[in-house]
Amino acid sequence: MKRRLWRPLGVATTLATILTLLQLTAVSVDGQGQRTAWGDPNLEGIWLDVYDTPFERASELGGRELATPEERAARDQARMINPGRNERSGLAARDVAGAYNAVYTSAKPAGPWTSLVVDPPNGNIPALTVEAKERADVKRDWRLMLLRNTETCEEAAPGCSGGNYGPPSPRRFDVAPFYNTSRMNRHDGPEDQSLGDRCMRGITPDFRGFRRIVQGDDSIAIGYDSGQGQGYQRVVNLSGDHPPNQVRLRHGDSRGRWEGDTLVIETTNFSAKFTFRDSGENRKLTERYMRIDGDTLAYEVTIEDSTVWTGPWTIRQELKRQSNMENRIYYEPRCHEGNYGLPALLIGARLDERAYMEGRGPDPFSLDTATCVTGLVDEQ
Amino acid sequence: MGKVFKGSTVLTALAAAAAGAIISATVTGTASQPQGPPDRSAETPDGHPNFNGVWQALNEAHWDLEAHEARSGMVEQQGVYPFEFAKVPAAPVVALGAAGGVPGSIGVVEGAGRIPYTPEALQIKQENAANWIDRDPELKCYLPGIPRAMYMPYPFQIAQSTNKIHMTFGFSNAARVIHLDDVTGPPDYTFMGHSVGRWEGNTLVVTVDYFNGKTWLDRAGNFHSEALELTERFTPLSPDAIWYEVTLTDPNTFTEPWSIAMPLYRRLEPGATVLDYPCMEFAEEFMYGHLRRNQLVKRWEGETLIVDITRKIPEGDALHDWYRR
Numbered sequence: 001m002k003r004r005l006w007r008p009l010g011v012a013t014t015l016a017t018i019l020t021l022l023q024l025t026a027v028s029v030d031g032q033g034q035r036t037a038w039g040d041p042n043l044e045g046i047w048l049d050v051y052d053t054p055f056e057r058a059s060e061l062g063g064r065e066l067a068t069p070e071e072r073a074a075r076d077q078a079r080m081i082n083p084g085r086n087e088r089s090g091l092a093a094r095d096v097a098g099a100y101n102a103v104y105t106s107a108k109p110a111g112p113w114t115s116l117v118v119d120p121p122n123g124n125i126p127a128l129t130v131e132a133k134e135r136a137d138v139k140r141d142w143r144l145m146l147l148r149n150t151e152t153c154e155e156a157a158p159g160c161s162g163g164n165y166g167p168p169s170p171r172r173f174d175v176a177p178f179y180n181t182s183r184m185n186r187h188d189g190p191e192d193q194s195l196g197d198r199c200m201r202g203i204t205p206d207f208r209g210f211r212r213i214v215q216g217d218d219s220i221a222i223g224y225d226s227g228q229g230q231g232y233q234r235v236v237n238l239s240g241d242h243p244p245n246q247v248r249l250r251h252g253d254s255r256g257r258w259e260g261d262t263l264v265i266e267t268t269n270f271s272a273k274f275t276f277r278d279s280g281e282n283r284k285l286t287e288r289y290m291r292i293d294g295d296t297l298a299y300e301v302t303i304e305d306s307t308v309w310t311g312p313w314t315i316r317q318e319l320k321r322q323s324n325m326e327n328r329i330y331y332e333p334r335c336h337e338g339n340y341g342l343p344a345l346l347i348g349a350r351l352d353e354r355a356y357m358e359g360r361g362p363d364p365f366s367l368d369t370a371t372c373v374t375g376l377v378d379e380q
Numbered sequence: 381m382g383k384v385f386k387g388s389t390v391l392t393a394l395a396a397a398a399a400g401a402i403i404s405a406t407v408t409g410t411a412s413q414p415q416g417p418p419d420r421s422a423e424t425p426d427g428h429p430n431f432n433g434v435w436q437a438l439n440e441a442h443w444d445l446e447a448h449e450a451r452s453g454m455v456e457q458q459g460v461y462p463f464e465f466a467k468v469p470a471a472p473v474v475a476l477g478a479a480g481g482v483p484g485s486i487g488v489v490e491g492a493g494r495i496p497y498t499p500e501a502l503q504i505k506q507e508n509a510a511n512w513i514d515r516d517p518e519l520k521c522y523l524p525g526i527p528r529a530m531y532m533p534y535p536f537q538i539a540q541s542t543n544k545i546h547m548t549f550g551f552s553n554a555a556r557v558i559h560l561d562d563v564t565g566p567p568d569y570t571f572m573g574h575s576v577g578r579w580e581g582n583t584l585v586v587t588v589d590y591f592n593g594k595t596w597l598d599r600a601g602n603f604h605s606e607a608l609e610l611t612e613r614f615t616p617l618s619p620d621a622i623w624y625e626v627t628l629t630d631p632n633t634f635t636e637p638w639s640i641a642m643p644l645y646r647r648l649e650p651g652a653t654v655l656d657y658p659c660m661e662f663a664e665e666f667m668y669g670h671l672r673r674n675q676l677v678k679r680w681e682g683e684t685l686i687v688d689i690t691r692k693i694p695e696g697d698a699l700h701d702w703y704r705r
Contacts, residue, residue: 214546216539
């Protein structure tokens with residue numbers, strides 16, 4: 001794999017527009033040595049990618065990695081004028097479904113790069129394998145089947161893209177023909193909900209939120225704040241081997257080593273139940289962390305799963321040190337402890353069914369309770 | 381005679397071991413000997429006890445901090461006799477047989493061995509114990525809190541740096557960070573508390589506060605309020621054992637501060653690691669099963685789970701075959 005370490009520094013650092021409630025300034029920390037007491041490069045701290053960067057690169061940009069100042073300003077402007085879930089439709093149900101508008105979501109300024117994906121060089125994830133496409137088709141067809149009697153399909157809204165309006169499907173009570181991890185327009189039990197609804201959305205790798213690194217001499221702990229109180233903990237062991245193949249873990253088993261001043265982490269033994277872009281038990285990650293300066297970490301991860309993608313692909317980020325003193329990382333993910341949403345959603349589904357059976361309400365399958373009508377789904 | 385015999389036994393064993401090693405190498409090509417834990421110095425380069433590694437308590441504190449006799453089941457009911465000491469397992473654990481009981485313990489509470497509850501709090505504790513299945517946050521896979529996470533029957537891993545000590549727990553993917561440097565407290569009360577540590581000689585002393593009062597101390601219903609403050613002391617007994625002491629102060633719940641103490645042991649086996657125990661998904665049936673469209677457990681009556689236990693005597697069981705004649 002071609003390793004083009006690491007981006008040159010000196011890219012524009014002026015934050016033209018502050019779109020976020022987060023304080024994005026990198027903070028120098030006195031006493032944060034370049035090396036640990038035992039001589040390894042010191043990676044400890046709270047780290048964040050302070051920029052918003054498209055996951056994949058727009059095709060017209062070709063192989064160009066850096067955005068122009070004009071392109072960044074245009075991205076910021078486009079986001080500011082996009083109403084998103086603030087859009088009002090005149091339909092109460094749709095507007096209520098638009099909860100979590102911009103008030104609830106922080107946004108970062110457009111960054112200097114054109115994509116997080118840096119390899120393949122076109123900045124796009126390699127094509128899916130034939131088998132992965134077939135699996136994706138099965139899942140899409142299943143979700144569309146459950147939506148077909150809803151207003152979303154009747155109006156050909158984005159959430160029904162690729163589907164048709166029609167009567168409720170006779171398959172609507174079947175067991176899903178795949179292990180479900182995303183929201184669907186049915187709520188028979190927890191398995192019909194997304195991992196996010198079940199407070200299990202934190203998936204490795206994660207690029208979105210804070211990472212807190214605490215560094216021991218033979219293990220490195222990384223606490224992730226991946227949003228919605230669904231962060232998680234990883235331990236990178238610097239010795240030993242992966243556990244036996246039958247041991248499968250939500251975040252895999254991570255083994256790290258130092259290659260010069262770069263921490264290289266290999267992670268395998270992933271569980272089939274917690275997928276990253278539909279990659280489950282065959283996922284393999286190779287991550288690299290390297291200090292660029294006292295306040296900047298270079299991070300790179302190569303993702304391989306030959307059952308999903310036709311080749312490996314690589315994400316690159318620069319992480320900025322956040323204030324240790326302010327200690328703002330949400331290091332106690334407690335979505336599950338406060339998850340009134342999941343039982344309330346199931347209770348609501350049971351009440352809707354009862355009302356329908358008693359002739360007091362519509363067929364639940366004529367209601368879109370999955371895509372917020374807008375087509376926005378709870379993506380993992 | 382004995383000496384000669386002993387010597388020849390050793391020689392025989394050595395010869396057998398050598399032959400076994402050759403055979404093993406021939407068959408597998410990867411003859412390996414058990415290996416100890418990675419080399420680890422007793423002290424970190426900055427002169428403190430080296431707590432890096434995988435640790436676990438080995439006692440009955442997770443059942444009940446106080447001294448207690450063995451119990452027939454995690455939940456019990458009155459048996460033939462009316463005596464408190466003659467209870468039998470209740471339905472939820474009957475099918476587990478001897479694996480469903482509770483081992484006895486001399487307890488880990490220092491001094492008088494009893495937790496000094498206020499009268500009101502003692503009543504709540506007793507109600508907690510009587511309603512264990514409904515009330516214990518552990519059964520819902522909630523964050524276990526401190527100190528409970530330290531002596532649950534799951535390992536935890538310590539990553540120790542100069543400024544922070546991170547503990548990752550197998551149960552519920554929980555964690556705590558002990559800040560040895562200067563940080564502000566969290567903006568809200570927490571399950572796992574806010575831990576600030578300092579070294580006093582060889583002892584790591586940690587104060588913990590900012591608790592939300594929603595965690596328990598064990599499976600016996602012992603509890604605390606949001607006023608809980610802890611002082612923990614981690615003192616090395618050897619490179620592989622820590623003497624762990626905790627003083628609990630909570631005037632809402634206890635009449636005076638009280639302490640527990642126990643050893644924590646290093647997991648020495650090769651490859652020891654903390655495997656995440658993903659209990660959140662395991663607890664979903666327990667928490668939400670009654671809300672399914674088609675319930676998997678057939679005896680939910682409203683919000684009450686009615687446990688029916690069907691136990692079949694397996695064919696070939698000699699005692700029962702004899703009894704059936």
